[in-house]
Amino acid sequence: MINTEINIAGVIWKNPVTVSSGTFGSGMEFDEYVDINKLGAVTTKGVADKPWAGNPTPRIAEVYGGMLNAVGLQNPGIETFCSRDLPFLQKKDTRIIVNVCGHTLEEYLNVVDRLADEKVDLLEINVSCPNVKEGGIAFGVDPHALNEVTKEVKKHAKQPIIMKLSPNVTDIAEMARAAVDGGADALSLINTLTGMKIDIERRKFVLANKTGGLSGPAVKPIAVRMVYQVAHAVDVPIIGMGGIQTAEDAIEFIMAGATAVSVGTANFYRPNVTEEVVEGIRNYMERHHIESLDEIRKCL
Amino acid sequence: MINTEINIAGVIWKNPVTVSSGTFGSGMEFDEYVDINKLGAVTTKGVADKPWAGNPTPRIAEVYGGMLNAVGLQNPGIETFCSRDLPFLQKKDTRIIVNVCGHTLEEYLNVVDRLADEKVDLLEINVSCPNVKEGGIAFGVDPHALNEVTKEVKKHAKQPIIMKLSPNVTDIAEMARAAVDGGADALSLINTLTGMKIDIERRKFVLANKTGGLSGPAVKPIAVRMVYQVAHAVDVPIIGMGGIQTAEDAIEFIMAGATAVSVGTANFYRPNVTEEVVEGIRNYMERHHIESLDEIRKCL
């Protein structure tokens, strides 16, 4: 009997596959491309206490084996999110993870407080978006700040919290320990790596923001390494992501130590990729006579 | 009149193109594939004071848009290098950059001292190889250690020194400043990013060393971003590298602020790529009526 269920901080998902924040909208946009009920969880686009306009365009650049984005966390704010996007997701048979962003600690807490009484399963705290100049970025690369923000969020949160880690650091294990010491119930990684593309014909940055976050298959080896390091440094469940586009990629993250996996950029070029990944994991388990993912998690 | 010459710490190269340490052997192996006289400089494989056996195999893994290596700085030692490899390079009409590695500060200094009276144009100090467990790695990611090692090397070196920076850090500009404060005459970046690949059928790391250094086109956006940051933080010439496989890639690094560029992994799959890059840069200059690369360096 194959059982694909996993457990993130007491929340059971029917399978280990979610989507990465910012790559699936609030789910609605993908409703006609993929059966959302088949996903273990949906992670929403980052939401702040007020609407954010995001960065000027161009916000997107294609690079070898991946992309850069500098969307800058455009979002409609928590009120619209709660009245429009949440009800849509609540009708689906999947777990809901709300990704939270802010410029300051206070803004994070406003969102966390507002979600206290909403039917939401997990909160993912994005302390690592490289496109926001204030607050966010400093939290994400300084272990002390990360520890502090985690403690504060944990005090307010009614749901288990996932701290999302930035890969743009010297020592990812240190960051993981700082978050877990602060009370993180789970960790997700990696967010995007800071990159740049220059248009040499026009002598201009391709992105209006100059730099953007690198994502897609190009980053996978870095992400797998970091998940492995974090899994050996702390004892909370990990949601692994970075370049996943096949079930084989997902299994690689699970073997590195991830409990769940998240598909990001691949949604943009294969809108039903998540269904394929869910099915492919099941096939792999069948082929290898694996009953539970516990058998292969962190197996090396 | 197009002039492709550049100047690294007083050493004039006929064009800005070199090869990345470890990807071109000592030049000899490429002699039948490319006219070495056409290169601005040759950078040798890292050399230590004694022969190093390197890591167990497998040392190589292919990943999306790039590769991982964990060669572990296998090298024949400085004596063989001086008696066999250097004379070969000295017969070529190109600049010679010797890449220096060691487990301890003393080992670095032994190599630097030994090279004092050799006809070598520049020394590149590899403080950033992620595959060496002792010494090297700590130097590469800690600004204080980097500053110290730079000062000591500078005291001993008879040639200008290039400090080669690791990308596996939170703040590359801080590292650059530490090296320049220590007396670095130039900087080169990026070395490889630490990555991992797991063979999910065998449930094993693909590399015997578990982790390896990620290189190739996949890393280019990160490398361009770091070169840009460093060029805006310090005032010494930069040799930019990371994923360069075309003249267009090279120009991108120059616009980001590099004085010279280095082709690495691409040598493995296009053995004469460097000649193409040299020629392509010249074509770009012609097409855009650029007489000197100064006109486009750091132009945005």
Next chain:
Amino acid sequence: MKEVETAEVISQEAFGGDIYSLWLDAPVTAKTAHAGQFVSVFTNDSSKLLPRPISLCEVDHENGRLRLVYRVTGETAGTKQFSLLTEGETIDILGPLGNGYSEFSKKPILLGGGIGIPPMLELAKEFAGQGLAKEDISVVLGFRDAAFLLDEFEKVATVYLTSDSGNTGIKGNVIDGIHQYDVKGDALYACGPKPMLRAVKAEADAKGIPAWISLEERMACGIGACLGCVTETKDVDDHSKVHNKRICKDGPVFNAEEVVL
């Protein structure tokens, strides 16, 4: 569920000046497609992952076919690879995407500039399909140099030509064309580079008629999810709650009044 469709190449033709015309057999996508919409076209190159948005130049509902006319932007560009496709080969597309032209006036002036010309063809055909006579459909085309698609346009519309080089029609842009040919109408429908669209908007303002313009931006998803492709709007947008609309989902065709160019 909407899916990526693997379309078969029926024919490919080079128009010169790096412009190519591709007829695809894509019955599912063609079924509901109309003027102003676009398709996401995927390369077969695994280093180039993002789709290229390409507007529909013609839709043959009867035979389930689509025509794309596109410019090759460089020797290593994804579009270069499209241009090498030959009959019988396949290419993945997703669509039809976005909102096309939906307000049909009685005496439209269609304005196409450069690679913004192709989508005007399907629009002209749709106007003709609505029963408008050739004399009532004015099309002003602005070429770089040599003309393309002329025969097709002339079947359904009255065509006025301009070009940057002066080799096709009058030397000048489409706005010069409107003025010099004294083209009259009750609404403008335009696709072309941003400076042209700004001029179109100004022209519409001056004439006191509406202008429907098709915008471009770099895209990742093409389906409204990534927020990569926004354009600034005059008012707060109801979906985004900020002054932004998504070109891929809310557009690419907008009333010029709505957007800040």
Next chain:
Amino acid sequence: MKEVETAEVISQEAFGGDIYSLWLDAPVTAKTAHAGQFVSVFTNDSSKLLPRPISLCEVDHENGRLRLVYRVTGETAGTKQFSLLTEGETIDILGPLGNGYSEFSKKPILLGGGIGIPPMLELAKEFAGQGLAKEDISVVLGFRDAAFLLDEFEKVATVYLTSDSGNTGIKGNVIDGIHQYDVKGDALYACGPKPMLRAVKAEADAKGIPAWISLEERMACGIGACLGCVTETKDVDDHSKVHNKRICKDGPVFNAEEVVL
């Protein structure tokens, strides 16, 4: 200067069991190629950058052709893409690379296991070319299950068959084959998986005859520059100054005495 050669596919044949045979038109590479050498084969997939080392199964010097016989290792592998190549398509190769078999004995025993079988064919042909009679060239082949290349081998050598499944020849490996068929000779020449090569080395030791074995390792450059593909050696190697030789440049064929398996 040695260059990457764009080879044209003459024919491709599936042997079953994921094994394919590819004849390439590659006059420059074929010119100097001989048994035991390999070529670096490049994919057309820009996400897979490294070359695949594939041994020469046959060299047709006269017509400038090479035969490669290879196993498809997975649905997303580079070799899978090779297997889809059809007549007239092209593929980039670099070679011939490495040192092949260079010591030719008078009564050789050639041992091929699995995908190590194909390179034995060119070797057998070279022995025949040196004037050895069929009776003096013994070839012991170890298949997984079904045999391939048999006709070709039987033209030039005396062939003994073994297989893992027992469906081809005796059930067992090539060493079992030597013993059960009582094959006699003055030197062993082997290509196959590492456990087989270890057994070959032991067999040569026991018989007091030399063994020439072809090794495999993951490669990046294929030309001796990256030091990716080393094998441990008994003595300090003169080039590397450590106990390592490069398989791509110093091998892939080694005297079994030299290397630590």
